[in-house]
Structures are given as structure tokens and as C-alpha cells.
Amino acid sequence: MMDITALGSQVAKRRSSRVPSEFGEIPGSIGYLEGLLNQATTLDEKHLMFVLILGECSRASNPEPELHYLRRQLESLPLQPILLASLAYALANIPGSGDEALTRCAEAVALARKENRQVRYSLAWQVRIALILDDYTVLHDALQGLVDDAGKQREEDSAYEFDFVDQIDAARCDAQLLARYEELA
Structure with a gap:
């Protein structure tokens, strides 16, 4: 040890x-x-x-070595939603890497749902990444996923997070969906 x-x-x-x-x-x-x-x-x-x-x-x-080690981590450790979401977030902050960021984050959400763990965690990061990339279609889908997940208990997941709500352009987002998400606080 x-x-x-x-x-x-x-x-x-x-x-x-x-x-x-x-x-x-x-x-x-x-x-x-x-x-x-x-x-x-x-x-x-x-x-x-x-x-x-x-x-x-x-x-x-x-960011270059960080991205390198995030990718290597995915190759070296058992696949986990949190690892995919971490890579997706790093990619979202690198110009020209938005498509891969969205793909990796979608993989995180799909894996989380398949394994029934880290679902809210992955969806919350999908919202953050969508905000960075200004992709309100992905943001809407992630918010809907979070709202649909209300009441589901998991041994391995985060609580609902609201740090990103003030960054959402209410004029570009379904007002009812956003209100339903805010009610989860």
C-alpha cells in the first residue's frame, strides 16, 4: 500500500x-x-x-496533458459515466472539439442509464456542456431527462444540481420545463 x-x-x-x-x-x-x-x-x-x-x-x-490523461484513463480503467463526463467537459472547453464533447457526454448518459447509476450526475454535466457549446436542443433533452428522473432513488448518484440554472437563456428554453426542473430544488 x-x-x-x-x-x-x-x-x-x-x-x-x-x-x-x-x-x-x-x-x-x-x-x-x-x-x-x-x-x-x-x-x-x-x-x-x-x-x-x-x-x-x-x-x-x-489542457493538452489533461486531455491526454483523461483519454488514457478511459482506456485503463473500467468504463464509468463519470470518466466519460469528465472527458466531455474538458473537450467542451477546447475549440473545435464540441462534437466529440457531445458524443462523449451522450455516451456517459447512455451508460449511466444502462447501469442505473450516476444518471443525474451525467445529465447535469450534459446541461453544463450544452451551455458551453450553446446547444439548446441537447440542453432541453438533458433537462427533460432530469425532470423525468424525479423520485428515482439510486445508491450511486448525485442530488439535483442547480448551479447552471441562472446561465440558461429562458427565451431559448421551454419555460415550463425549466420551471419543473427548478421545482425539484
């Missing part, structure tokens, strides 16, 4: 150094964690390494 405290200390020590990579210079912490990821033998170790690497990519504000 890894000593998480020691690992965190090692990552922090390497964060300020810069190392060359296929994405240009990146924090040394990412290269260090990459080495540990390559040595990881269990799914738990791999999952931890991806969480830490993606955190370091986020700190560095560098």
Missing part, C-alpha cells in the same frame, strides 16, 4: 520543476506521477495516479 502522505510530499517537491514532454514543458510532478502510473499494478493504484495526475494538470492550466 502506498503512503499517501509521502506521495503528496514527493509530488509537491516536484511541482515547481519543469520537464520536457510531448506537450511542451510540464511540471515535474506530472512526469513523476506518470512513472508511478506505469508501475501501478492494481486498479486502485491506477485510479489514484490518474486522480493525482489530473489534479496536477489542472493546477498547471494545461
